[in-house]
Amino acid sequence: MGKKLVAYFSASGTTRKIAEMIAQAAEADLYEITPKQPYSKADLNWMDKKSRSSVEMSDKKFRPQITDTDAQIDVYDEVILGFPIWWYVAPTIINSFLESYDFSGKKIVLFATSGGSGFGNTVSELKPSAPDAVIVEGKVFNKAAKQEIAEWVKRIL
16 A cells, blocks of 8 residues: 545535545645645635636636645655545646645545535546546535544545
8 A cells, every 4th residue: 555645625625524534544744735825705605706716717728826735745645635526527726736746646536525516527627737646536525424424534545
């Protein structure tokens, strides 16, 4: 079994909690993807077409800057990548993360948090950002218990 990393972006803390449980169950390292400019509550107001997140998600070429690029991806065989679902897909900061590293030959298993949306076109929208990686649609967690996460981790590893 190779070395694993749980990398995640969490705008409100929900995805962070799930990522921590996954990392513990998978005995994986944990890495937070942080935006250079943190998201405020107003930025995340999806009902406001002029909010930062709405503007970013309306232009799929938009790449929010991330604070660092020191995740040392080269030492990991598998990356479990998590994020909240925004507009039925991963936020474009996930593309920023993927484009900051070489994921060639790596397996990337996705997980997401959502109040009700599924993955939508997430895999196809992320693939161009890590073209030489295998990206696998994992699981969307609405609310997850440790047991559910532990069972999911056993299935994917």
